[in-house]
Amino acid sequence: MITVSSLSIKRGGKIVIHDFDFSWHRGEKLVLLGPNGAGKSSFALALSGMISIESGEILIDSEPISDYDLPSLRKKIGIVFQDPESQFVTNDVRQEIAFGLSNIKLTREEIKTRVETIINNFTLNELTSRDPLKLSGGEKQLVAIASICAMSPDYLIFDEVTSLLDRATRERIYRLWEESSLSLLIITQNFDEIKYGDKVILIENGEISFESSATDLKEKSLITTDEIIFKRLLEKNKESIPQYERILEILG
Numbered sequence: 001m002i003t004v005s006s007l008s009i010k011r012g013g014k015i016v017i018h019d020f021d022f023s024w025h026r027g028e029k030l031v032l033l034g035p036n037g038a039g040k041s042s043f044a045l046a047l048s049g050m051i052s053i054e055s056g057e058i059l060i061d062s063e064p065i066s067d068y069d070l071p072s073l074r075k076k077i078g079i080v081f082q083d084p085e086s087q088f089v090t091n092d093v094r095q096e097i098a099f100g101l102s103n104i105k106l107t108r109e110e111i112k113t114r115v116e117t118i119i120n121n122f123t124l125n126e127l128t129s130r131d132p133l134k135l136s137g138g139e140k141q142l143v144a145i146a147s148i149c150a151m152s153p154d155y156l157i158f159d160e161v162t163s164l165l166d167r168a169t170r171e172r173i174y175r176l177w178e179e180s181s182l183s184l185l186i187i188t189q190n191f192d193e194i195k196y197g198d199k200v201i202l203i204e205n206g207e208i209s210f211e212s213s214a215t216d217l218k219e220k221s222l223i224t225t226d227e228i229i230f231k232r233l234l235e236k237n238k239e240s241i242p243q244y245e246r247i248l249e250i251l252g
């Protein structure tokens with residue numbers, strides 16, 4: 001379980017995450033929804049130990065994040081970004097997948113087996129000798145996801161990974177989210193994607209504005225593909241929704 005208490009993060013001299021409390025159980029799928037600049041990526045980067053925090057605490061499976069060395073942290077928590085290029089470090093897809101694995105200190109044999117398994121699982125066989133930077137946008141994102149999944153982290157963050165993708169690749173990622181039994185944190189601005197979470201968290205101006213189990217939302221038929229319909233359904237169910245006024249305010 002990941003537990004975050006009273007977390008604040010400062011970037012460029014400004015507090016961008018303010019007094020955040022958050023918990024993420026093993027196997028739980030969370031959706032973090034929020035407008036541009038809300039602090040979603042900053043939060044994700046802090047959770048994966050990539051930026052430092054101003055105050056508060058992040059515990060990963062009961063250990064403070066600062067107690068993990070880099071290989072152990074990479075085994076615990078993985079992150080995929082909107083822009084997959086920022087993640088690439090080699091000029092060959094097979095090497096790219098192997099690179100992450102060499103960082104978590106596996107034997108050469110283990111690396112070889114895992115690379116082949118993930119290439120098959122993601123049907124990347126035809127891309128294995130290609131330069132990741134010369135692939136299509138969709139192929140790049142699949143390679144980036146495969147590289148992170150190869151490390152089989154216990155917790156996996158997807159930071160707006162579908163926003164620039166073609167429909168077919170997006171559908172593949174949706175299938176992965178649906179079928180996965182991993183702990184997922186799906187960061188998005190796309191209402192369609194709410195349905196992949198067990199719990200939905202809305203964040204605005206660095207603060208959690210609303211939290212609800214997806215089952216609650218589903219039971220009230222609040223999950224739709226359309227924001228306007230979403231608002232209409234919120235209105236219809238307002239009696240049973242705590243913070244209803246606040247949600248409407250946020251949705252604008």
Ligand SMILES: Nc1ncnc2c1ncn2[C@@H]1O[C@H](COP(=O)(O)OP(=O)(O)OP(=O)(O)O)[C@@H](O)[C@H]1O
Binds near residue numbers: 011016040043
């Ligand atoms: N490297 C940085 N240096 C300084 N300020 C930053 C940096 N990265 C982000 N910020 C600021 O932190 C705030 C939160 O940004 P963040 O990227 O976390 O938001 P976000 O919710 O991920 O937005 P988006 O949906 O656009 O990706 C913004 O005000 C942003 O300008």
Ligand SMILES: [Mg+2]
Binds near residue numbers: 041160
């Ligand atoms: Mg972001």
